[in-house]
Amino acid sequence: MSTLEVAAERLVRGACPHDCPDTCALHVTVRDGRVIKVAGDPAHPTTHGALCTKVSRYAERTYSPDRVLQPMKRAGRKGEGRFVPVSWDEALDDIAARLGRVAERDPQRILPYSYAGTMGWVQGEGMAGRFFHRLGASLLDRTICSSAGMAGMAHTLGGAVGMDVERYADAQLILIWGSNSITSNLHFWTFAQQAKRRGATLVAIDPYRSDTAAKCHRHVALLPGTDAALALGMMQVLIAEDLLDHDYVARHTLGFEALARRAAEYPPERVARICGIDAGEVVELARLYGRTRPAAIRLNYGLQRCRGGANAVRAIMSLPALVGAWRDPAGGALLSVSGMLPLTPQRHTRPDLIPGWPAHRPRTINMSAIGDALLAADPPIEALVVYNSNPVAVAPDSEKVLQGFAREDLFTVVIEHFQTDTADYADYLLPATTQLEHFDVHRTYGHCYLLANEPAIAPLGQARSNSDIFRALAQRMGFDDPALAASDEQIVGDAIDWGDARVAGLTLAQLRERGWAKLDIAAAPFADGGFPTPSGKCEFHSARLAAAGHDPVPDWVPPYESAASNPALAAHYPLALISPPARHFMNSTFVNVDSLRRTEREPACEIHPTDAAARGIVEGEAVELRNERGAFRARARVSERTRPGVVVAWGVWWHKLAPGGRNVNAVTSQALTDLGGGPTFYDCLIEVAHADGLETRSGVA
Numbered sequence: 001m002s003t004l005e006v007a008a009e010r011l012v013r014g015a016c017p018h019d020c021p022d023t024c025a026l027h028v029t030v031r032d033g034r035v036i037k038v039a040g041d042p043a044h045p046t047t048h049g050a051l052c053t054k055v056s057r058y059a060e061r062t063y064s065p066d067r068v069l070q071p072m073k074r075a076g077r078k079g080e081g082r083f084v085p086v087s088w089d090e091a092l093d094d095i096a097a098r099l100g101r102v103a104e105r106d107p108q109r110i111l112p113y114s115y116a117g118t119m120g121w122v123q124g125e126g127m128a129g130r131f132f133h134r135l136g137a138s139l140l141d142r143t144i145c146s147s148a149g150m151a152g153m154a155h156t157l158g159g160a161v162g163m164d165v166e167r168y169a170d171a172q173l174i175l176i177w178g179s180n181s182i183t184s185n186l187h188f189w190t191f192a193q194q195a196k197r198r199g200a201t202l203v204a205i206d207p208y209r210s211d212t213a214a215k216c217h218r219h220v221a222l223l224p225g226t227d228a229a230l231a232l233g234m235m236q237v238l239i240a241e242d243l244l245d246h247d248y249v250a251r252h253t254l255g256f257e258a259l260a261r262r263a264a265e266y267p268p269e270r271v272a273r274i275c276g277i278d279a280g281e282v283v284e285l286a287r288l289y290g291r292t293r294p295a296a297i298r299l300n301y302g303l304q305r306c307r308g309g310a311n312a313v314r315a316i317m318s319l320p321a322l323v324g325a326w327r328d329p330a331g332g333a334l335l336s337v338s339g340m341l342p343l344t345p346q347r348h349t350r351p352d353l354i355p356g357w358p359a360h361r362p363r364t365i366n367m368s369a370i371g372d373a374l375l376a377a378d379p380p381i382e383a384l385v386v387y388n389s390n391p392v393a394v395a396p397d398s399e400k401v402l403q404g405f406a407r408e409d410l411f412t413v414v415i416e417h418f419q420t421d422t423a424d425y426a427d428y429l430l431p432a433t434t435q436l437e438h439f440d441v442h443r444t445y446g447h448c449y450l451l452a453n454e455p456a457i458a459p460l461g462q463a464r465s466n467s468d469i470f471r472a473l474a475q476r477m478g479f480d481d482p483a484l485a486a487s488d489e490q491i492v493g494d495a496i497d498w499g500d501a502r503v504a505g506l507t508l509a510q511l512r513e514r515g516w517a518k519l520d521i522a523a524a525p526f527a528d529g530g531f532p533t534p535s536g537k538c539e540f541h542s543a544r545l546a547a548a549g550h551d552p553v554p555d556w557v558p559p560y561e562s563a564a565s566n567p568a569l570a571a572h573y574p575l576a577l578i579s580p581p582a583r584h585f586m587n588s589t590f591v592n593v594d595s596l597r598r599t600e601r602e603p604a605c606e607i608h609p610t611d612a613a614a615r616g617i618v619e620g621e622a623v624e625l626r627n628e629r630g631a632f633r634a635r636a637r638v639s640e641r642t643r644p645g646v647v648v649a650w651g652v653w654w655h656k657l658a659p660g661g662r663n664v665n666a667v668t669s670q671a672l673t674d675l676g677g678g679p680t681f682y683d684c685l686i687e688v689a690h691a692d693g694l695e696t697r698s699g700v701a
């Protein structure tokens with residue numbers, strides 16, 4: 001290679017935009033204006049130079065011939081996915097005019113629908129939030145992933161706070177609870193491996209023997225939706241065998257007596273029946289937890305996608321305080337640490353721009369029940385603007401969602417990289433930039449760093465960034481507040497409290513130059529209590545929950561749909577279905593990247609040999625999974641990795657790339673969690689039967 005060519009190569013610092021706890025620091029190599037490589041930053045302590053397979057293919061995704069690169073207008077019927085190209089001016093003028101007409105009658109008939117397609121502060125809710133607030137649109141309750149867990153943490157620890165992931169390397173015991181870390185939290189797994197080499201015991205608590213569970217010393221394979229019972233059973237043993245840290249409990253917790261009474265209702269034999277495990281497993285797990293220091297728990301969101309999700313997180317998050325695990329830097333628990341970031345959400349998305357604020361508050365629509373909302377909200381939703389999300393594929397109860405999106409009287413704008421299942425239903429499909437083409441600073445929830453992302457290349461085709469698109473729409477709608485003309489840098493300036501001690505001394509310019517910066521957070525933040533709850537203590541008993549009419553003490557809330565809790569339903573649909581993330585997809589993102597889809601091959605489901613035999617299902621055959629809400633097809637894998645009674649089907653295929661045109665969300669329900677209004681994807685009974693084949697619209701899968 002000549003010197004000239006080397007000189008033409010540039011290294012750009014980036015951040016992985018995806019909704020993953022790892023938020024990796026990227027090194028993007030650009031040659032002659034084209035990205036030739038996306039790699040992990042070797043110097044960033046949690047990325048340590050390694051990316052997952054998906055994101056190392058990010059350039060393939062960005063340069064895909066399937067990218068939407070010009071604005072398009074619907075040409076065919078709703079959902080048909082036929083479009084004609086239009087100019088940006090034509091598209092934006094018409095969208096502004098149509099939103100304006102709806103807003104004249106009632107702006108609440110307009111709904112934004114977005115989630116974490118990118119977790120950036122700029123391309124997420126920065127300008128978009130300001131735009132919809134100023135418009136007075138319905139508010140969206142962004143519950144689709146974590147809101148049950150968030151509620152559980154808020155009412156126990158006071159917010160999304162917890163351990164620093166880097167400290168797990170020094171733990172002597174790690175409970176990996178409802179998390180397939182090798183798939184969904186790979187960089188945590190590196191620290192768990194370090195701990196293992198230093199003699200730590202790893203325990204997986206998961207209905208399924210995932211790749212992660214298979215590599216742990218122990219695996220407690222409980223039934224889905226029974227985690228709170230296990231945690232309460234462990235407490236019963238910790239109390240009975242006096243394995244508590246009495247000093248920590250006395251000084252830094254609230255409501256121990258009430259919690260002890262609740263735990264007394266969960267002796268190991270009862271827990272064993274509820275969880276479908278041995279009583280001995282409960283006792284042994286509790287002893288191991290009560291006797292090992294430092295003891296760390298890594299929860300993930302898998303365990304809160306059921307009716308009792310928030311109570312389960314409350315119960316598990318009560319354990320570290322009982323044994324004083326928070327005293328050690330390598331002790332405690334982590335579900336999300338997003339609450340440890342120095343944020344200023346009011347300045348970021350500006351709810352004060354809502355006309356009539358604060359006396360007037362527009363109605364709130366829960367995104368996890370978008371199917372019902374589109375079909376039955378009163379007043380009706382007449383216009384929908386979707387960005388950073390693919391609801392037609394990812395939201396539960398697909399038949400309802402599809403019916404809602406198919407409404408001819410619904411005006412839908414979709415801002416996307418690709419023609420997803422949702423984009424097929426757009427009246428206007430607008431091309432968005434990818435992370436390689438725009439600037440951002442990143443939200444994180446699995447580690448304690450801020451990251452910046454510099455654009456590596458100019459936008460491809462006519463793509464524009466979300467922030468740019470919403471700025472342009474605001475201007476066309478005559479919104480002249482300076483907040484709606486703010487630059488991307490100003491949005492970041494507003495999103496973060498730069499004066500906060502955790503970022504003191506750091507400037508945006510420095511962050512952009514270095515790519516990332518660690519927040520200044522104490523090694524063991526709750527060693528001496530100081531939880532961000534109203535009482536400052538870890539709240540086993542929550543006065544706020546009591547005041548709101550909820551059970552103030554964590555309890556096991558049985559699933560809506562399980563053999564034990566709903567025998568009438570189970571008579572027809574006896575199998576519990578969970579649909580955790582596929583390793584090579586990110587929710588529904590990357591499903592259309594050919595190399596990754598080829599690795600995942602086709603929608604598959606795992607079924608226990610006993611359940612397979614009872615239905616005459618053999619390895620590798622095509623099956624249909626169904627219930628009263630709908631049906632989808634998959635290739636059966638007969639395996640003892642799953643429990644009898646539990647079927648595992650990996651998410652989240654695009655409907656149109658799945659055989660029969662339906663993915664797993666055809667069977668999931670819109671019922672919501674105990675607290676937080678979260679979805680209950682893994683609280684779902686089904687039956688499985690032989691199917692004729694696995695044809696997709698575009699051939700055999």
Ligand SMILES: Nc1nc2c(c(=O)[nH]1)N[C@H]1C(S)=C(S)[C@@H](COP(=O)(O)OP(=O)(O)OC[C@H]3O[C@@H](n4cnc5c(=O)[nH]c(N)nc54)[C@H](O)[C@@H]3O)O[C@H]1N2
Nearest residue numbers: 178179180184208224225300301302303581583585586587
């Ligand atoms: N490769 C990849 N990584 C991802 C994602 C992806 O789609 N693909 N998604 C990202 C997103 S959006 C999120 S929210 C995160 C977290 O995503 P999560 O949904 O937490 O996914 P996992 O960590 O795979 O954990 C799911 C594990 O929980 C188990 N599980 C299911 N039900 C229960 C239960 O009732 N109790 C217990 N104890 N375990 C249960 C499943 O068998 C599975 O092994 O991952 C992120 N990372």
Ligand SMILES: Nc1nc2c(c(=O)[nH]1)N[C@H]1C(S)=C(S)[C@@H](COP(=O)(O)OP(=O)(O)OC[C@H]3O[C@@H](n4cnc5c(=O)[nH]c(N)nc54)[C@H](O)[C@@H]3O)O[C@H]1N2
Nearest residue numbers: 115116117145387388389390394415432579587588589651
């Ligand atoms: N059955 C089942 N369903 C599930 C889950 C499950 O475990 N099982 N998991 C649930 C969970 S945890 C989550 S978080 C949700 C996730 O659901 P979504 O938030 O919808 O996430 P993705 O499927 O990744 O879709 C994100 C979309 O945003 C687009 N995008 C990315 N960056 C940008 C950008 O800069 N601008 C614009 N305009 N678009 C962009 C991507 O192209 C992609 O199509 O799915 C949920 N659905």
Ligand SMILES: [Mo]
Nearest residue numbers: 019144145146
């Ligand atoms: Mo998620």
